[in-house]
Amino acid sequence: MEIFERRIYFLKLLSEHILISFGALAITTIAGIALGIWVFYSSRSRSLVMPIINFLYTIPSIAMFGLLIPLVGIGLKNALIVLVLYGLLPMVRNTFTGLNEVRSDIVEAAAGMGATRYQIFKDVYFPLALPSIVSGLRITTVMLVALTGLAALIGAGGLGQAIFRGLNTMNTPMIVAGSLGISLFAILGDRFVGVFENKIVRIVSHNATKKQRIKVWINIALLAIVLISAVANTNPFSSTNKETVTVASKPTGEQFILGEIMAQLIENETDLQVIRKFGIGGGTTNIHPALMNGKLDMYVEYTGTGWMNVLKEKLPDDNQVNFKDIQALYQDKFQLKWLGLLGFNNTYALAIPDSLARKFNISTSSDLARNSGHFKFGAEFDFFERPDGYQGLVKTYGFNFASIHEMDINLRYNAIIQGKVNAIDAFTTDAKIVAQNLRVLKDDLHYFPSYEAGIIIRMETLDKHPELEPLLTMLNEKISTTTMMQMNYEVEVENKDPKEVAQSFIATIKQENKDE
Template sequence: MNLWERRIYFLNLAAEHLLLSLGSLVAVTFLGILIGVFVFYSSKSRKIILPLINFLYTIPSIAMFGLLIPLVGIGLKNALIVLILYGLLPMVRSTYSGMKEVPEQLVEAAEGLGSTPTQVFRNIYFPLALPSILSGLRITVVMIVALTGLAALIGAGGLGQAIFRGLNTMNTGLIVAGSLGISLFAILGDQWIGQFEKKASLLHLISKNATPKQKRRIIFPTVLVLIFTLGALIYLNPLEKENSKTIVVASKPTSEQFILGEIIAQRIENNTDIQVIRKFGIGGGTTNIQPAMLSGDLDVYVEYTGTAWLNVVKKDLPENHLIDFTKLGKLYEENYDLKWLGLLGFNNTYGLAIGKDHPESQSITTYSDLAARSKDFIFGAEFDFFERSDAFPGLKKVYPFHFKSLEEMDINLRYQAFKQGKINAVDIFTTDAQIKRLNLKVLSDDKNYFPSYEAGIVIREEIIKKYPEVEKLLFDLKGKISTEKMQELNYEVEILKKSPAEVAQEFLKTLKY
C-alpha cells in the first residue's frame, strides 16, 4: 500500500499532532511566562524553582513518559504533562533573563515619575523582555513539535506513530513521511513565532504604529493556525468519540502485534456498530499496557502466556516449563478483572540464531554448542531481552554464555545490525519473518529453558459486560492462526511491505465460521 492510499491515516496523525503540540504550547506559554515573572520578583522561590526545572529537563523524555504511566496512565494526559514540563525550561529562562536584562535606570526613572509596580511591569519590564520571551518561545515550539513525535509510544497519537510503525514493520516510506511531517510542523511553527519576534520591539505585538502590512504579516499566519486547529478539532471530533460506543484496541510495538491488533479491530468493526480506537505500537509492551488495562485506558490486546506468567502474575515456571493456561486465566480474572478469550493457535517463543553461512554453523546446532564457542560471537538483542528475568539474565544461569561483546538495541533494529555484520548471533521470535529473509539458523534449546509464549486475546471484563457480543466475536478467533501462518503474515508486512490493515483484512476473508 503506497502513501497516497494511506492519506486518511496520515491526515488523522497530522490532526492529532497539531492539537497535541498546540495545546501543549498554549499551556507552556502561559505557565512559563507566569513562573518566569514570579521567580524574577521572588529571589527565595528562584533558588528552588529554577534548579527543579533544570533537573526535570535532564530526565530523558522517554523515561518521563514511562514514569508517569503509574500515575496518569497512557495517552493524552501523560503526553500533555511531559510536553508541558519539558517546555517550561526555555520559557521560564527566557522570561526571567529578559526581565533581568532590563536597564535598572529605566526602572528607577519610571518609579521616580510615580509609576506603580504594576505599571512598571506593564510598561517597562514586559515590553523590553518580550524579544527574549519570543526567542525562547521559538525554541519551545520546535522542541514541543519534536517531542510530540515520541508521544506515540504511549498511545497519544501524532505523526510519531508513522515513524515507529515504519521502524516496527521495516517500512522506510512511513519513517520518511512521518519525519517530514514533523519537520514541516516544526519549521512552520518556528516561522510563525518568528513573525512576532521580528516585530516585537517595534509593535509590542499590537502597537498603533504598525502599518497594515506589518499587522497582516502577524495576523494572517495566526488566523491560519486557528483555522487549521478548528479544522482538526472538527475532523477528529473527540466529543463524539467520548459519547459513542467505543473499544480501545492496543498493541505492542512489533509487526506481529500491529497485525493482530488490526485483526481484532476489524473483526469488531465488521460485525458491530462499535467504534474501535486503535492504540498501536505502545512502547514498553506489557510493562505499560498492563497498567493501562487496569486503569481502563485500554480495553483489549494480544498477550503471550510466558510473558503473562512471569511478568504479570509473577509466578515461577513449573519444572517442565509448561504453563497451565487454565490457572493463568483464573489468576487474571481474580486479580485483575481481565479475561483471556482463548489462544490464537501459535507459539511465538524466544530463540537464538546464527547465520547459516557462518564458518561454524555446521557444528553449532544447540544453545550449548553456542555457549561453548560464544567467545567468537557478538550477540545482539533488544533492551527488553537483557532486562527480563525470563530472558538473558536467566538464560546465562542455564547456559554459560561468554560472548565477545553484547550489543543492546531497539527490537526492530537487531536484524538490520545482523545484516550489516555488526552482530553475528541474535535473539529471535519463532514467528519472525526475518528468519527466512536473512537465512538464519535457529538453534535448539536443548535444556528447554524458554517457556511457551502462546498468543491469546486479553480483554477487560467490564467491556464484556458492556458489549457481550464482542466476547463471542473474538473467542471465535481461537486456534485460527498457526505459527507458520503468523510467520507468513509477518512476512507480508515486513518483506512485501503490505500494511497491517491490508494483511488483516485479507486474513479475515479466509476464515470460515
C-alpha cells in the first residue's frame, strides 16, 4: 500500500502541514482579533482596513504565492504570509460583527454601574462576542489547512507535495493519500475548535467549573505536544553540524528524477546535507529568482528555456542554442554556472495518436497543418505564452485547429485518453508517448529550438564547496534521450519512486566508471 510503503515520507509531509497551517493559524488568530477590535473602536480605520482585507481575499491564492516570490522568495516565509493574509478576513469580520452586535443596553448598564472602558470590554464586549469570534476561528482553521496544500508549489512542503508529485508522475495513490490527509486534517481541526467552543466561552465568562478549566488546559497541552512533535520531525531549526545545499526541481516527473540523482550523489559522496525543494510551481519563473537570492543552490535547466525565458535572447537562425554562449552569459549576468550538458535534448514536438496518423497519412508537422481542421489541440498554459510556443508555431506552419484547449502540463495525456483533444505538444523524453502509442511528428520546418539539459549552480555555492563541480560533472553526457525516456517511463507508467529510479541510475554509472 502506497501510504505504508512511504510512511516516513508521509509523516514528514504531515508534520510540515501541521507546522505551516497551525503556525499561520496562531498568527492569524492574534492579528485578526486585534484588527477586529481596532476597527470596532475606530470607524476611520474601519473604512481603510476592511476594504484592503476584502481586496486581498479576492486575489487567487496561487497568484498570491507567485507575487510574493520576488519579495520574500520561496518556502515557509512566503507560505505563512499568504496564509495569514487569507485568514484575516473571517477573523477580522467575525470579531467586528460579534462586538458590534452586543446590545447597547447591556453596555449602558455596565457604564452606569461605574465600569471603566477596559472593564466594559473585558467583562461585556469580549465574552458576548466570543461565540462569533470562535465561529470565525472554525472557518479560518478549515480554510488554512486546505490552502496549506498549495504551499508545496513554492517549496514550503506539506501534504500538497504528495498531491502535486502524484499529478506530475501520474501516481493516483499519491494524489488520493495527499488529498485524504488534508481533508481529514481539516475535519479534525474543525472538530477540535467546535468541541471546545462552549468551554472556551464559559472560561472567558468566568462560568466554567474547575474541572472544565483543567480539561481545556490538558487539551491545549496535548495540542502543544503535537506542534512540538511536528517541529521536531520537520527539523527546521536543526542543530546538525553538517552544511547544507538546496537542490530544486520543476514540477515534472523528469525533474523529480534528475533532482534525486543530484541530491543522492551529493549525499553519497560528500559530507553535505541536501535540502530537497522539488516540484516548485512555475518552474524556471520561480526557481531562477530563488537561485539568485540564495534560497536555492542548483537545479536542472534546458538551454532553450534559459536562452529565451531567462536571458531574453533571440534564437539564432538555426534555432540551436550555442552552449558556450549561454554558459558565458549566465556567469557574466547572474554568477550562475552551467556545469555542462547531461546528454539529452528534451525539445518540443507535436504528437497525435498513431491511429489518426495512419488514417490521415501524417508524419510531419506540415502534414498535420494540412489536416488541422480535424484535430483538437491541447497544451499547457505556458506553451501559449512562450516565444517558441503556439503563436510562432501557427505562424510557421499555418495551423487552423478545430479547437484549442489550455490545461495543466501533466493533464495533456489524460486529455488524449478521454478524447478531449487528439493533438498535443509533447517533450521528446515523455514516457507517455510510448505508453499511449502516439506518433511524434517530425518538425520538418525546424521551428522548435534545442532544449539540452544541464545543471545550473550558484558560483557562490561552488566557491564554498568546490568538491561539487567534479562530482556533478560526472553526469555530463551520461543521460541519453533514450535513457531519460526509460527513467520517465519507470516513474510515470510503472509508478516507481523517483528516488528508487535515481538510485538505480547512480549505481549504473558508478559501475560504468569502474569498468572504464
